[in-house]
Amino acid sequence: MTEFCDVLIVGSGVSGLSFALKAAAFSSVTLITKKNSADTATNLAQGGVAAVLSVEDSVEAHINDTLVSGDGLCDVDIVRIVTTEGPDRVRELMELGVRFQRGRDGEEFDLGMEGGHSTRRVAHASDLTGREIERALLAQVAANTNIRVLENHLAIDLLMESKASRRGKGGKEGDRCLGAYVLDRQTGEVEVYYAGVTVLCTGGCGKVYLYTTNPDIATGDGVVMAYRAGAKVANLEFVQFHPTCFFNREVKNFLISEAVRGEGGVLINRQGHPFMKKYDARGDLATRDAVARGIDAEMKATGDDCVFLDISHKPADFLRERFPNIYATCRQYGVDLTQVPIPVVPAAHYMCGGVLVDEWGCSSITNLLALGETACTGLHGANRLASNSLLEAVVFAHRAVHWLREHIVAIRQLPALAVDPWRAGGAEVLDESILVTHNWNQLRQLMWDYVGIVRRQKRLDLIQNRLTFMLTEIKEHFFDYLLTPDLVELRNLAVLADLIVQSASLRKESRGLHYIVDYPEKNDRDFLRDTILQRPVPGR
Incomplete structure (x- = not known):
């Protein structure tokens, strides 16, 4: 059709x-x-x-x-x-x-x-x-x-x-x-x-x-x-990591708005000590890249699974009116932000x-x-x-x-062109529990471990090798089996992961959201430019 x-x-x-x-x-x-x-x-x-x-x-x-x-x-x-x-x-x-x-x-x-x-x-x-x-x-x-x-x-x-x-x-x-x-x-x-x-x-x-x-x-x-x-x-x-995602195993992708810090929220560690001034002079109102790196460094230094965002010093009525959704969600999971700090961790947020x-x-x-x-x-x-x-x-x-x-x-007014129908794969249904679920979970874990807030070239090289094998396997299955939404999304995620890794490997400096230990300084002479990738031959 x-x-x-x-x-x-x-x-x-x-x-x-x-x-x-x-x-x-x-x-x-x-x-x-x-x-x-x-x-x-x-x-x-x-x-x-x-x-x-x-x-x-x-x-x-x-x-x-x-x-x-x-x-x-x-x-x-x-x-x-x-x-x-x-x-x-x-x-x-x-x-x-x-x-x-x-x-x-x-x-x-x-x-x-x-x-x-x-x-x-x-x-x-x-x-x-x-x-x-x-x-x-x-x-x-x-x-x-x-x-x-x-x-x-x-x-x-x-x-x-x-x-x-x-x-x-x-x-x-x-x-x-x-x-x-x-x-x-x-x-x-x-x-x-x-x-x-x-x-x-x-x-x-x-x-x-x-x-x-x-x-x-x-x-x-x-x-x-x-x-x-x-x-x-x-x-x-x-890739921007939002500094403050609600840390709770039962809640998926619930962020704590930057506006909480804008209204006076303070990031503290488990001992109750504010820490952002150690990492950036702007403190809790630094830009997202700086705050995410500060939290990451604090968690690594303390060994804790999260840090805390404390705005309990503000009037309770103000907080309930200004942040009704955040208040209700946190309260649902046992955290009353008017009384106690909110446990938070960074999470991938924006491309x-x-x-x-x-x-x-x-x-x-x-x-x-x-x-x-x-x-x-x-x-x-x-x-x-x-x-x-x-x-x-x-x-x-x-x-x-x-x-x-x-x-x-x-x-x-452009001339109409004849378009071929989609070339369907074989009639066999892929056992997605084997390919899709395994590769999906492995891919996301690898990206979190190797291409996160702080990067190393050795880790980028390791994941690049693993992605090459994964991409080949996914491509074979994509055209050999009946198409499903999960397989389409897995194919896209794998290609995107590969592009992120390629881009990160090309930028041999640390700038903004890209912090790589091997090249900790900015290099305006060589890298004050966009990282551009283009597939040489269009097609599938």
Whole structure:
């Protein structure tokens, strides 16, 4: 079966939904998501959206904070674009029904403070900002008859011009994206979605690590599909570890927002001693890379399984009102944050690299765009400033729609190409308990142990050897057996792990989120640049 549309969006987070709503004004839009529409990293975002929304703030201050956090690798022009256009995009979210917290004295916003920021500039909806944004955007999308939403549809690979034929006479070599092969999880059938423009909004890669704050969908699908198709990907060594994930064996991927430290929370060890000043002069409000390394060093020095975040010195009523979700979840598992410190550990949180795009969200492949965490725009550099991600998503979604409006007529006039159906594997069902579960668990453990907060070249070499064997095995099974969602995600995770390791091995210095013991200093002479990888020959 072949479906046709002007725009195919893969992913239903804030970037995909924002783009869909605006693009639907002049084009037909199909949005696919591999689980339910609300199963996104956006939905889990607690902190908020960073933007200049107060007369006490300035664009220049936001630019400076972003550049300091990015440790030399931010694209200054992109930083200026995002911080300048950001306030208008935040107010657009309000017009779409997002209910940000208002200030106590009638101010438009109750702005929060987070690590790395020089002033309060984070608009939030208590500590459930992502859920509130997702709620409002999904309601708008559901009411729009020009947007078709397909849940439980998993994109497998991109359709490429170089693999297609024009009127059956053979295709010319090229790199135009024509859509995607998509697996219907309910029927098990692989369908062809032919589109003038394809937009990858698949989120991050947290599930490549053993411990993560990300939802189960975060398997790096968009980045890997783009890479396999021949697109440039950049800066994949910069994986941000959130410093404070709730440490409890019964709770999966629940983070304790950076805003807790912004409101006065202090990191302490098991003896009750504050420790961050030992590792960074900024203390508890240092940038995420510094705080995560500080916690990692403290845990290694003490041998403890976690550290603690103490905000019990603040009024209990304030804490319950400011952090209702965090308070309720911690209390559910026996921790009353108004009385005792919260046990926390770092966990994989955000992918600062991704598909390399320009200022309009366009990748190196014609008619293939990437937005949100899937993209590498140049905003984050070597380390993302807290709450800049939702801002980046809405700004670039708006800019990408502007690009689409300028090009949609020409795109519709491109000649149609014949696309081959998906080449199915054999009729045999793979025993996933052997291949998928074993390799999935092994991969995530290896990445946590060898490519975590602190790295060594010897460990990178060891995991590279193991990944080579694993990739070969997965590739053989991928094309020999009936396709399943778990096998698709395992394939993507293994390729993504390999790309992260390659990128980390290429950067022989320590910068931002990439700290390698063999090269502890920054080297601006040789490495003040992006780490770019590109598959030499597009294809599967």
